[in-house]
Amino acid sequence: MFGPYLEAVRRQAPLIHNITNYVTANDCANLLLACGASPIMADDPAEVSEVQTACAGLHLNLGTLHTGTVAALLSAGCTANALGHPIVLDPVGVGISALRGTTARQLLAELHITVIRGNLSEIKVLARGSGNVHGVDADAADALTEQTLDRVIPMVKDLARRTGAVVAVSGAIDLVADGKTAYCIRNGCAMMRRVTGTGCQLSALTAAFVAASPDKPLAAAAAAVTAMGLCGQIAQSRLTPGEGNAALHSRIIDAMYNLTPRQLEEGERFETR
Amino acid sequence: MFGPYLEAVRRQAPLIHNITNYVTANDCANLLLACGASPIMADDPAEVSEVQTACAGLHLNLGTLHTGTVAALLSAGCTANALGHPIVLDPVGVGISALRGTTARQLLAELHITVIRGNLSEIKVLARGSGNVHGVDADAADALTEQTLDRVIPMVKDLARRTGAVVAVSGAIDLVADGKTAYCIRNGCAMMRRVTGTGCQLSALTAAFVAASPDKPLAAAAAAVTAMGLCGQIAQSRLTPGEGNAALHSRIIDAMYNLTPRQLEEGERFETR
Amino acid sequence: MFGPYLEAVRRQAPLIHNITNYVTANDCANLLLACGASPIMADDPAEVSEVQTACAGLHLNLGTLHTGTVAALLSAGCTANALGHPIVLDPVGVGISALRGTTARQLLAELHITVIRGNLSEIKVLARGSGNVHGVDADAADALTEQTLDRVIPMVKDLARRTGAVVAVSGAIDLVADGKTAYCIRNGCAMMRRVTGTGCQLSALTAAFVAASPDKPLAAAAAAVTAMGLCGQIAQSRLTPGEGNAALHSRIIDAMYNLTPRQLEEGERFETR
Numbered sequence: 001m002f003g004p005y006l007e008a009v010r011r012q013a014p015l016i017h018n019i020t021n022y023v024t025a026n027d028c029a030n031l032l033l034a035c036g037a038s039p040i041m042a043d044d045p046a047e048v049s050e051v052q053t054a055c056a057g058l059h060l061n062l063g064t065l066h067t068g069t070v071a072a073l074l075s076a077g078c079t080a081n082a083l084g085h086p087i088v089l090d091p092v093g094v095g096i097s098a099l100r101g102t103t104a105r106q107l108l109a110e111l112h113i114t115v116i117r118g119n120l121s122e123i124k125v126l127a128r129g130s131g132n133v134h135g136v137d138a139d140a141a142d143a144l145t146e147q148t149l150d151r152v153i154p155m156v157k158d159l160a161r162r163t164g165a166v167v168a169v170s171g172a173i174d175l176v177a178d179g180k181t182a183y184c185i186r187n188g189c190a191m192m193r194r195v196t197g198t199g200c201q202l203s204a205l206t207a208a209f210v211a212a213s214p215d216k217p218l219a220a221a222a223a224a225v226t227a228m229g230l231c232g233q234i235a236q237s238r239l240t241p242g243e244g245n246a247a248l249h250s251r252i253i254d255a256m257y258n259l260t261p262r263q264l265e266e267g268e269r270f271e272t273r
Numbered sequence: 274m275f276g277p278y279l280e281a282v283r284r285q286a287p288l289i290h291n292i293t294n295y296v297t298a299n300d301c302a303n304l305l306l307a308c309g310a311s312p313i314m315a316d317d318p319a320e321v322s323e324v325q326t327a328c329a330g331l332h333l334n335l336g337t338l339h340t341g342t343v344a345a346l347l348s349a350g351c352t353a354n355a356l357g358h359p360i361v362l363d364p365v366g367v368g369i370s371a372l373r374g375t376t377a378r379q380l381l382a383e384l385h386i387t388v389i390r391g392n393l394s395e396i397k398v399l400a401r402g403s404g405n406v407h408g409v410d411a412d413a414a415d416a417l418t419e420q421t422l423d424r425v426i427p428m429v430k431d432l433a434r435r436t437g438a439v440v441a442v443s444g445a446i447d448l449v450a451d452g453k454t455a456y457c458i459r460n461g462c463a464m465m466r467r468v469t470g471t472g473c474q475l476s477a478l479t480a481a482f483v484a485a486s487p488d489k490p491l492a493a494a495a496a497a498v499t500a501m502g503l504c505g506q507i508a509q510s511r512l513t514p515g516e517g518n519a520a521l522h523s524r525i526i527d528a529m530y531n532l533t534p535r536q537l538e539e540g541e542r543f544e545t546r
Numbered sequence: 547m548f549g550p551y552l553e554a555v556r557r558q559a560p561l562i563h564n565i566t567n568y569v570t571a572n573d574c575a576n577l578l579l580a581c582g583a584s585p586i587m588a589d590d591p592a593e594v595s596e597v598q599t600a601c602a603g604l605h606l607n608l609g610t611l612h613t614g615t616v617a618a619l620l621s622a623g624c625t626a627n628a629l630g631h632p633i634v635l636d637p638v639g640v641g642i643s644a645l646r647g648t649t650a651r652q653l654l655a656e657l658h659i660t661v662i663r664g665n666l667s668e669i670k671v672l673a674r675g676s677g678n679v680h681g682v683d684a685d686a687a688d689a690l691t692e693q694t695l696d697r698v699i700p701m702v703k704d705l706a707r708r709t710g711a712v713v714a715v716s717g718a719i720d721l722v723a724d725g726k727t728a729y730c731i732r733n734g735c736a737m738m739r740r741v742t743g744t745g746c747q748l749s750a751l752t753a754a755f756v757a758a759s760p761d762k763p764l765a766a767a768a769a770a771v772t773a774m775g776l777c778g779q780i781a782q783s784r785l786t787p788g789e790g791n792a793a794l795h796s797r798i799i800d801a802m803y804n805l806t807p808r809q810l811e812e813g814e815r816f817e818t819r
Contacts, residue, residue: 015408022295022568023575023587025337029296029469034518039469040366040408041296044339047370054369054408064571066590093586096600097593135561135586135600194803196575196585238515242784244803245580246796250519257467257517288681295568298610302569302742307791312742313639313681314569317612320643327642327681511788523792530740530790 002268003261005223008212010036014056016207019043019072021063021092024197027253028059028204034256035227037208043069048076057085057211059204060107062100063092063136070103077111086114086210086217089165090203093136094118095125108163114210115221116159117168117203120144120152127159137193144171153182153273166221168206170199174229176222183222186269187229189236194245198252202228205256222270230267231255275541276534278496281485283309287329289480290353292316292345294336294365297470300526301332301477307529308500310481316342321349330358330484332477333380335373336365336409343376350384359387359483359490362438363476366409367391368398381436387483388494389432390441390476393417393425400432410466417444426455426546439494441479443472447502449495456495459542460502462509467518471525475501478529495543503540504528548814549807551769554758556582560602562753565589565618567609567638570743573799574605574750580802581773583754589615594622603631603757605750606653608646609638609682616649623657632660632756632763635711636749639682640664641671654709660756661767662705663714663749666690666698673705683739690717699728699819712767714752716745720775722768729768732815733775735782740791744798748774751802768816776813777801 015038018028029039042051045068052058058080060073080087091104104126107113116126119138138144144152152175160167161179169175174185192198202225209224210217235251288311291301302312315324318341325331331353333346353360364377377399380386389399392411411417417425425448433440434452442448447458465471475498482497483490508524561584564574575585588597591614598604604626606619626633637650650672653659662672665684684690690698698721706713707725715721720731738744748771755770756763781797 021587023571025296026299026469026572030518030522033467033469038408038410040369041294041337042366042370043337044372046340047338047372050370051366064587064589065593067592093588093597096586097588097596099590099593135584137584194579196572196579242800242804244800245576246799246803249576250523250796253519254515254517257519258515298569299572299742303791303795306740306742311681311683313642314567314610315639315643316610317645319613320611320645323643324639523796526792527788527790530792531788 001265002223002226003265005209005213005220006227006259006261006264009208012212013038014208014211015040015054016057016059016204016211017042017052017055017076018059018204019048019069019076020059020061020200023063024200027197027201030253031201031256032204032208034253035205035208043072045071045075048072049079052076052079052085053083055085057207058087059207060087061090061092061200061203062094062103063200065100065103067099073107074110077107081112086207086214087111088115088117088203088207089113090200091118091122091126094122113163113165114217115166115168115206116163117206119170119199123156123159123167123169127155138171144169144173144175149173149184157182166217168221168225170202174225176225178218181218182273183270184273185222185226185229187226187233187267189232191236191248192232195249226268226270227259227264230264231259274538275496275499276538278482278486278493279500279532279534279537282481285485286311287481287484288313288327289330289332289477289484290315290325290328290349291332291477292321292342292349293332293334293473296336297473300470300474303526304474304529305477305481307526308478308481316345318344318348321345322352325349325352328358330480331360332480333360334363334365334473334476335367335376336473338373338376340372346380347383350380354385359480359487360384361388361390361476361480362386363473364391364395364399367395386436386438387490388439388441388479389436390479392443392472396429396432396440396442400428411444417442417446417448422446422457430455439490441494441498443475447498449498451491454491455546456543457546458495458499458502460499460506460540462505464509464521465505468522499541499543500532500537503537504532547811548769548772549811551755551759551766552773552805552807552810555754558758559584560754560757561586561600562603562605562750562757563588563598563601563622564605564750565594565615565622566605566607566746569609570746573743573747576799577747577802578750578754580799581751581754589618591617591621594618595625598622598625599629601631603753604633605753606633607636607638607746607749608640608649609746611646611649619653620656623653627658632753632760633657634661634663634749634753635659636746637664637668637672640668659709659711660763661712661714661752662709663752665716665745669702669705669713669715673701684717690715690719690721695719695730703728712763714767714771716748720771722771724764727764728819729816730819731768731772731775733772733779733813735778737782737794738778741795772814772816773805773810776810777805
């Protein structure tokens with residue numbers, strides 16, 4: 001089902017503007033290039049509106065957030081909204097500080113966000129105003145598994161309804177939902193959590209997929225999540241003895257570079273609820 | 274012909290000061306170490322003049338430009354000029370915003386730049402005041418190929434003449450010219466465009482090559498461009514099935530680490546016009 | 547001897563807050579994940595105290611130091627001190643500018659630093675107020691070898707005594723000392739110097755080891771230094787022809803990912819003086 005969404009990215013090569021952290025910016029850029037899109041990183045309030053005008057989508061990421069960057073997030077976001085470009089918001093570590101919490105709420109209040117993508121701890125903070133936080137990772141109490149799925153889906157659909165955004169939650173099972181439909185995606189591998197920035201990369205990828213299929217943000221976001229998970233599986237299957245998270249890191253990007261629409265369709269594992 | 278320029282870098286191990294973007298700074302540092310030079314990144318206006326004093330060359334790069342960094346670019350540049358250290362300017366994405374355009378023009382007006390290195394879209398913006406821009410990549414209309422070479426060379430030589438800088442243009446064919454002579458270099462491979470930061474890395478490398486051979490900036494810059502292209506070819510030839518742009522990324526640096534002056538001379542493909 | 551210190555990291559998975567440079571932040575994060583810890587990077591003065599509260603240790607690194615970040619270093623450090631969290635200070639390139647020198651001295655005066663980790667040039671600047679500096683690398687005159695060891699140990703112990711910190715010096719031989727005891731560690735390989743950020747990564751790793759064994763900072767820091775050196779050796783032994791510093795870069799992280807307490811104990815090479 002998701003093959004055409006990857007094809008659309010390859011055909012359109014959307015230019016994606018990332019206002020993101022310095023920890024994983026290189027990985028986001030290389031993953032965007034791997035999937036067939038183009039990246040640009042620019043975060044000075046003086047230029048982000050112009051930069052966004054030249055782009056097809058926007059990825060806003062709160063990792064290593066600076067006070068001075070909030071104006072850039074808003075400026076680029078307003079331009080994206082005015083031009084109808086999709087925005088993906090990644091509220092990295094949103095529960096860990098007032099700066100991140102306030103900024104995330106302000107972005108949700110002032111902008112129309114197309115997709116919110118985070119782990120369950122981050123999504124709970126946005127949905128309920130509070131949650132367990134373990135740095136930038138999901139707290140152990142917030143594992144998204146078969147056991148917790150039934151309780152999580154209504155919360156996620158409710159957040160989607162209230163914000164008008166598609167909500168994508170990463171975990172052992174990935175969940176991508178709007179107010180009505182939830183995709184439960186069973187691709188990915190646990191070892192991806194040991195590579196920094198797989199979440200940020202997925203947010204950048206989601207921006208590319210949604211930019212290339214702007215009329216279908218739910219399915220496009222689900223396709224991006226599935227593609228990333230499948231690339232994690234492919235990468236893990238190619239590890240040799242003695243290799244670890246650095247090898248996985250490179251191989252995920254390589255898997256995306258080589259991923260075909262057909263391979264994506266054969267590997268996708270999901271159901272809707 | 275270019276072997277001695279690599280030898281000079283290996284022998285002198287020049288310390289290169291980079292004021293550059295956070296997306297590819299790690300790659301610039303590792304490529305400088307690979308070629309035998311040493312990197313330092315420092316961009317606070319309070320320290321860049323002192324830092325440059327301790328260095329042998331300067332790489333100014335406009336990717337992820339911040340308004341507050343412009344003073345650092347100028348301060349480090351003035352010190353480099355006063356001490357006779359070469360400066361390489363990489364006008365990343367210069368057509369995309371007024372901030373980048375204004376800054377590039379100010380640097381060219383107030384500093385003596387030794388080498389300007391960019392893609393054809395960026396060089397056109399500097400040469401003509403306008404150009405097609407596709408983010409940080411060359412626009413499709415600005416491919417540097419056999420067909421466009423004859424038209425591009427005079428423009429590049431003219432820019433070199435007006436600025437007093439060597440101008441290095443990256444594309445399917447690379448062009449390195451001063452006001453009189455243009456090296457047309459046929460090393461490199463198309464897949465390098467799918468690795469973020471190969472341009473930034475080349476700018477850093479060029480600073481190392483010119484710093485080690487300060488009396489011959491044209492040939493040294495051409496040697497750096499040739500070495501980078503050859504490393505791209507070597508890296509690509511070593512890819513195995515299933516590998517992609519992340520593997521190429523590492524292998525380019527590894528190829529530079531192992532590149533010998535003799536290998537460079539055997540692999541160099543260029544003519545002058 | 548050092549196996550239990552690695553075990554403690556794996557068992558506790560300490561969350562380490564890094565205020566560090568943008569050149570090697572990705573590597574620090576992946577190395578922390580490889581050893582079993584978790585990373586978070588946050589450097590805005592508005593949030594670092596809250597972030598540190600949620601963490602178990604703090605890594606302060608002066609690479610790419612910004613004037614505006616000094617307040618964040620102090621704020622996070624005060625919180626760490628108040629909560630009894632260990633702080634590792636990496637005075638990257640401290641001799642190269644007044645900004646770095648003044649900041650390092652201020653941090654040592656206002657905070658209780660648990661471990662100072664740097665190369666011999668950097669440590670000399672802190673110990674004597676001056677030293678030879680070659681960018682962010684140790685000056686050739688500051689090699690830490692069998693010949694210089696006897697002269698260096700008293701200086702390092704004296705700095706430890708005056709600051710109350712464990713002092714870890716990286717070189718051909720690594721030295722980790724408090725006021726009384728010095729571990730002379732003979733793991734590691736020369737090629738690690740050709741990978742940017744191995745020092746920064748070691749500082750982050752040291753923060754994780756000390757955070758997991760807070761009552762034994764000397765032995766925990768020595769264990770981290772030994773583990774990093776051993777991973778360098780393992781990584782180098784796995785290089786194949788044509789590979790270079792980029793491959794070493796990945797393989798060091800992979801070696802840490804796979805390092806067992808038993809392997810550490812079998813590979814450790816040190817004596818105390």
